Amino acid sequence: MLKEKMLNALNEQINAEQYSALLYLAMSAWFHDKGLPGFANWMYIQYQEEMTHANKLFTYVVDRGEKPVLKAIDQMPVEWDGIIEIYEATLQHEQHVTSLIDDLVDVAIEVKDHATQSFLQWFVDEQVEEEANVTEILDNLKLIDGQGNGIFMMDREMRTRTFVDETVTK
Template sequence: MLKEKMLNAINEQINAEQYSAFLYLSMSAWFHDKGLPGFANWMYIQYQEELTHANKLFNYVVERGEKPELKAIKQMPVEWEGIIDIYEATLKHEQHVTELINNLVDIAIEVKDHATQSFLQWFVDEQVEEEANVTEILDNLKLIDGQGNGIFMLDREMRGRTFVDDTVTE
């Protein structure tokens, strides 16, 4: 059983993860429209990952004997100025999600919910990886000023990314 404050916060996080998924799907659509299938693939994989994060939280709430409450997902952006703009927005968004996860941990500590605190450690570690991955891509994009032949090289590299559901434990 989860305390009400913890349950409400996790339900909000489920919504935030779903928003993240659709934000990245929107970015994937933008890249497809610009003829950059590799970058579109990278964002589509992000979309899939965020859905698994939402599902991991959803299943945790159920496992704890509670009812997840799904909420409407607010409209996400559909247009950006360019590739660097998208990855700057992605980094900013991931930093925001990190703050949300940290807040969940703070609530778990406050309400002395050790099980949830342990569960959330996976998300803390995941956010470190998310921010590092986006920062690396953004740094590469800035090196080539977001244009030229370097974009095509990065686009080809991005095509190789595949989805792995890392929320599943053995």
């Protein structure tokens, strides 16, 4: 059984992960519209990952004998001025999610919920990886000023990314 404060915080995080998923799906749609299927693929994989994160939290709440409470998802942006802006927004969003995960850990510590604290460590580690991946892409985009043949080459590379449900292997 979870303490009410912990349950509420976990339910909020489920909502935040679903928002993240839909944000990345909107970004994928933007890339498809711009004729960049590799970047669209990369964002679609992000969408899939975020949904698995939401599902991992959902399952944890159920496994702890509680009821997940799903809420309406806020409208996310659907238009951006360019590729660099999208990846800057992605990095900023991942940094925000990192702060949300840190806040969850703080609640688990506060209410002395050691099981949840242990469970959340996976998310702490995942956020380090998420921010590093986006930073690398953003750095590369800035090197080519977000245009030209470099975009074509990056788009081809982005096509190779495949979805792996890391929630079941970590």
